[in-house]
Amino acid sequence: MATRTLMKPANALFSGAHRLSVAPMMDWTDRHCRYFHRLMTRRAMLYTEMVTAPAVIHGPRERLLGYGDAEHPVALQLGGSDPAELRAAVRAALPYGYDEINLNVGCPSDRVQSGCFGAVLMERPALVAECVAAMIEVADVPVTVKCRIGVDDQNPEEVLPDFLHRVSVAGVRHFVIHARKAWLQGLSPKENREIPPLDYDLVRRMKAEFPHLTICINGGITTLDQARALLEAGLDGVMIGRAAYHEPGSVLIGADALWGDGAGRDAFAVVEEMKPYIAAHLAGGGRLHQITRHMLGLFHGRPGARGWRRVLSEGASREGAGLALLDAALAEVAGQAALAGG
Numbered sequence: 001m002a003t004r005t006l007m008k009p010a011n012a013l014f015s016g017a018h019r020l021s022v023a024p025m026m027d028w029t030d031r032h033c034r035y036f037h038r039l040m041t042r043r044a045m046l047y048t049e050m051v052t053a054p055a056v057i058h059g060p061r062e063r064l065l066g067y068g069d070a071e072h073p074v075a076l077q078l079g080g081s082d083p084a085e086l087r088a089a090v091r092a093a094l095p096y097g098y099d100e101i102n103l104n105v106g107c108p109s110d111r112v113q114s115g116c117f118g119a120v121l122m123e124r125p126a127l128v129a130e131c132v133a134a135m136i137e138v139a140d141v142p143v144t145v146k147c148r149i150g151v152d153d154q155n156p157e158e159v160l161p162d163f164l165h166r167v168s169v170a171g172v173r174h175f176v177i178h179a180r181k182a183w184l185q186g187l188s189p190k191e192n193r194e195i196p197p198l199d200y201d202l203v204r205r206m207k208a209e210f211p212h213l214t215i216c217i218n219g220g221i222t223t224l225d226q227a228r229a230l231l232e233a234g235l236d237g238v239m240i241g242r243a244a245y246h247e248p249g250s251v252l253i254g255a256d257a258l259w260g261d262g263a264g265r266d267a268f269a270v271v272e273e274m275k276p277y278i279a280a281h282l283a284g285g286g287r288l289h290q291i292t293r294h295m296l297g298l299f300h301g302r303p304g305a306r307g308w309r310r311v312l313s314e315g316a317s318r319e320g321a322g323l324a325l326l327d328a329a330l331a332e333v334a335g336q337a338a339l340a341g342g
């Protein structure tokens with residue numbers, strides 16, 4: 001019989017980290033991005049990109065799962081639909097000390113569908129229940145699920161409560177619901193994040209129907225004010241994806257106020273704090289662009305934002321690009337700020 005590993009003691013600073021989280025985003029929320037985001041919010045839960053269970057089991061594990069201590073709290077998102085593989089992937093991830101393990105039941109991309117995982121699993125709640133039960137058997141942190149409200153011609157009013165019931169009976173206490181359907185045929189992954197209409201009300205009703213579950217909402221949330229309003233409406237957490245990535249200066253700086261923490265950091269100070277991290281990356285043979293590509297939106301909406309973005313996107317992938325380029329980009333913002341001020 002399987003023995004349950006004891007849960008790790010929770011770090012007090014991480015308690016309630018799901019109040020705001022940055023969504024898992026392939027090719028975007030890598031470890032450099034998370035380090036950068038962490039400088040703006042000490043509290044929010046940061047999700048990895050999705051890693052498939054077979055990749056964790058057979059692939060370059062350190063490259064796929066390695067990250068820095070400074071990034072906590074971090075949730076690992078797994079993709080898969082084979083209980084034994086998912087159990088093995090969770091076991092392989094244990095030594096890395098993630099704070100949460102999340103199963104992807106929301107991603108509609110073709111590659112994901114062909115392996116029968118992601119959003120297509122909304123049609124197979126019994127299989128999802130088996131998968132999470134296998135993961136929970138070996139996990140020492142909460143196993144959570146990110147899902148949609150339904151797929152294709154499913155009726156969300158019926159399938160979503162049934163899904164939440166069946167998967168929670170298998171032991172999941174925490175769901176992140178992307179409040180729109182996914183169309184498995186005919187829409188690209190990008191269109192699937194924009195075209196199917198959002199139904200926040202249904203997600204709110206799920207919290208009322210399952211008050212014992214942690215229910216976080218995702219999809220189309222672009223400001224902290226919107227996030228605050230959804231929390232006040234009774235939801236347990238808000239997950240933000242694209243807006244956090246494209247406008248971190250307005251979405252993540254100041255986010256810790258959602259936990260009652262004081263004033264947010266200054267964007268210039270965040271850049272200064274990135275410098276030692278970037279220097280270490282360059283010294284290890286890495287490229288500037290690998291980090292600064294995540295920082296292009298930092299000054300979004302402020303004078304000089306365009307110059308900052310231009311200098312970095314034109315220069316950061318050039319051979320030998322280093323901290324001097326970052327300073328040149330910063331000068332674009334500082335110069336404009338001085339003009340605007342006087």
Ligand SMILES: Cc1cc2nc3c(=O)[nH]c(=O)nc-3n(C[C@H](O)[C@H](O)[C@H](O)COP(=O)(O)O)c2cc1C
Pocket residue numbers: 023024025026027028049050077104105106107146178193218219220221239240241242243
């Ligand atoms: C570039 C990109 C990659 C994404 N990759 C993933 C992924 O790996 N796993 C996942 O569950 N969702 C993924 N998503 C979906 C987001 O997690 C999120 O559900 C979606 O963007 C809606 O939230 P938003 O409106 O706040 O962006 C991705 C989204 C984007 C833009």
